[in-house]
Amino acid sequence: MTKIYITFIILLFKTTFSFSQNCDCEANFEWVKKTFEENDAGFQYVIKNKGNQAYIDHNKRILYKVQNTKTLTECTQILYKWLTFFRLGHIDIRLNEETLQNNDTKLEEKFFDWETYSIKTENFKKYLDKNEISDYEGIWETKPYKIGIKKEEGKYIGFIIESGVETWTKGQVKLKFNIEEDKANSVFYMRDHSAVESENVEMIGKKYLQIGNSFLTRIYPEMNDDPKYERYIKQQNSSNPYLEQLNETTLYFKIPSMNLAYKNQIDSILHVNRLKILETENLIIDIRNNGGGSDATYEEVLPFIYTNPISKVGVEFLSTELNNQRMLNLINPEYGFDEKTRKILRIAYERLNKNIGNFVNIEDSIINYIKYDTIYSYPKNVGVIINNQNASSAEQFLLDIKQSKKVKLFGTTTFGALDMANMHFVLSPSNEFYLGYCLSKSLRLPDFSIDDIGIQPDYYIDKSISPYDWIEFVNEKLNER
Numbered sequence: 001m002t003k004i005y006i007t008f009i010i011l012l013f014k015t016t017f018s019f020s021q022n023c024d025c026e027a028n029f030e031w032v033k034k035t036f037e038e039n040d041a042g043f044q045y046v047i048k049n050k051g052n053q054a055y056i057d058h059n060k061r062i063l064y065k066v067q068n069t070k071t072l073t074e075c076t077q078i079l080y081k082w083l084t085f086f087r088l089g090h091i092d093i094r095l096n097e098e099t100l101q102n103n104d105t106k107l108e109e110k111f112f113d114w115e116t117y118s119i120k121t122e123n124f125k126k127y128l129d130k131n132e133i134s135d136y137e138g139i140w141e142t143k144p145y146k147i148g149i150k151k152e153e154g155k156y157i158g159f160i161i162e163s164g165v166e167t168w169t170k171g172q173v174k175l176k177f178n179i180e181e182d183k184a185n186s187v188f189y190m191r192d193h194s195a196v197e198s199e200n201v202e203m204i205g206k207k208y209l210q211i212g213n214s215f216l217t218r219i220y221p222e223m224n225d226d227p228k229y230e231r232y233i234k235q236q237n238s239s240n241p242y243l244e245q246l247n248e249t250t251l252y253f254k255i256p257s258m259n260l261a262y263k264n265q266i267d268s269i270l271h272v273n274r275l276k277i278l279e280t281e282n283l284i285i286d287i288r289n290n291g292g293g294s295d296a297t298y299e300e301v302l303p304f305i306y307t308n309p310i311s312k313v314g315v316e317f318l319s320t321e322l323n324n325q326r327m328l329n330l331i332n333p334e335y336g337f338d339e340k341t342r343k344i345l346r347i348a349y350e351r352l353n354k355n356i357g358n359f360v361n362i363e364d365s366i367i368n369y370i371k372y373d374t375i376y377s378y379p380k381n382v383g384v385i386i387n388n389q390n391a392s393s394a395e396q397f398l399l400d401i402k403q404s405k406k407v408k409l410f411g412t413t414t415f416g417a418l419d420m421a422n423m424h425f426v427l428s429p430s431n432e433f434y435l436g437y438c439l440s441k442s443l444r445l446p447d448f449s450i451d452d453i454g455i456q457p458d459y460y461i462d463k464s465i466s467p468y469d470w471i472e473f474v475n476e477k478l479n480e481r
Contacts, residue, residue: 023432025075029066031428032079032093032435033059036086040437041318041359042420045445046086058085072432079433087451089391089417092436096427111193116171117150117159124148128221136177136201140209140216147174147216149209154178165191175211177201186211204468205229213289213389232468235286243269243277250282250475251379255301258293258393267300277304282478283379284471288411292392301397303372305382307405310370312396313448315421315440316359319352323439326424327352359441366443370400382407383474386457391415398455409457410474416454419445 037043047055062082069075076093083091121139127150128138136156140147144164149156158175160168168174168191177186184201188211198212205225209216215237238254241262246252251273255266270277277283283304302310317323327349329335331342348362384401386409395418401407420438427434444450465473 023070023072023075024430025066025069025078026063028075028428028430028433029062029079029082031430032082032433035322035426035435036083036437039318039320039322039424039439040086040420041316041422041439041441042086042451045420045441050085055085058082076433087417087420089415089451090420090423090436090438092423092425092434094434094436096431096434098431111167111172114193115173117148117157117173118171119148119150119159121148121161124150125220136203136209138218139220141219142214142216145174146219149175167191167193177211188212188214202467204232204466208233228468235471236289236467241266241269243273245276245280246284246471246475249280249479250284251277251280252471253283253285255285255287255290255298257290258295258297258397260294260297262293263297266297270300270304278376278378281378282381282383282475284383284385284474284478286385286471287390287394287397288385288387288467288470289389290394291389291415292394292417295393295396297393298397298400302370302400303374304376304379305401305404305406306372307375308403310400310403312368312370312400313442313444314361314363314366314368315442316361317352317422317440319355319358319360321356322426323424324349324352324356326439361443380406381478383478384409385470385474386411386414386455388412388415388454390455391417392421395450395455402455402458408459408477409455410459410477411457411461411470413456414454416450416452418442419449419451 059082062078065078065081066075069078072095076095079093080091083093124139131137135151136149137151138149139161140149140158145160145168146162147158148161149158151157155176155178157173158177160170160172160174163169173189175186175188177184179201184199186198186201188196188198190196196212196214200210200212202210204210206223207218207225208229209218215233217233235254238256241253241255243251243253253269255262285301317327327345330337331345331349333342337345351362352360382401382404384398384407386398390398391414395414395416398409398414399418402409419442420440421442422439423436424439425434425436442450459474459477461470461473
């Protein structure tokens, strides 16, 4: 059967929605529990590994919390906590936006009593002018916001100075963090006031601040900085892939996402720079913070680094009526597949439907091999930069390319969300939540597990090397080989 690429979706961070509508959380919990138990491809695998008693105990703890909550805010947190028993990635519980939009209260009015920090901008600037120490205090920008950060009683508070969205108004607290004994804890409130917590707070030079995955630029007081910090911010903030000449022997290729929407851009970059790539000794591919998307997005990268057949272990789908309906839906012309692909999907659906309650491999074999006719001399060395935010099809990319004799991985262990995949979202009977769970399980299991473990680098980059020096570190290693 012809290979079908299906987009992977991953939730890396827990988000807390700050809404207070009444909620029958127990009814929602029972629906989430039943739906997940009957349809998630990883449910039985985890129960077998962790034990049924551990699951019973987990359910008791969650049920107690569920029975004592009345708001959507708290219920979302608890339902997410229940899901993390099974894995940390490829799970989701999200509020139905239509339900929120239909609520009589305007979104911006929901936060009229949000915590505020009051200080006039002019007075804050005078305070900053007197402060000779350059630390986290200052006025920062992360579009569409200008944020003041001030230290109060050992903790830092970030408050809105200017906002380009209606959900945030001047004076409201946008972020908080504290640092004790070189350990940081932060919370950054998103546009919808959902909270993203992180232990990553880092000053990058004098002008840039990273909190979790958010980057802020200092706009007051103005400061000069080393150009290497500017380059790092460009590399990490780029929402589009790009390729540039790092030096005479090395090219740098940034791939920020495996989202299928980027495929045409990646293919175009490779086509335009084909000769340059094939004439340059080293290639650095930076996929830091790339959370996945679709395997099809990176398929044109593979010929450049190929040295031998690449084996891809397949997946098996859990056949249930709910799961198979999704396959049936894909056959609908509105999804944009051509007739040939719809025919393949129809065969897959029929195969699944004949095996309700079982796992089904819809391919013709367990392992597929990717083979090319040409092995290029250059690039001779390929260094791939990774970190703990790589997941899903970004990890599949690593499994594929690390089979090449040219490739070495540099950085830190990835997130680990690939064993259970092909996410599907279903709406709760209350119309309040969408539950995201997985339809497929990798045939690598149990011998080669990645979920909640990750993929390790060949060269670990330790904390003594700042993230903005990683590229230079990799460049030096490649030129040593």
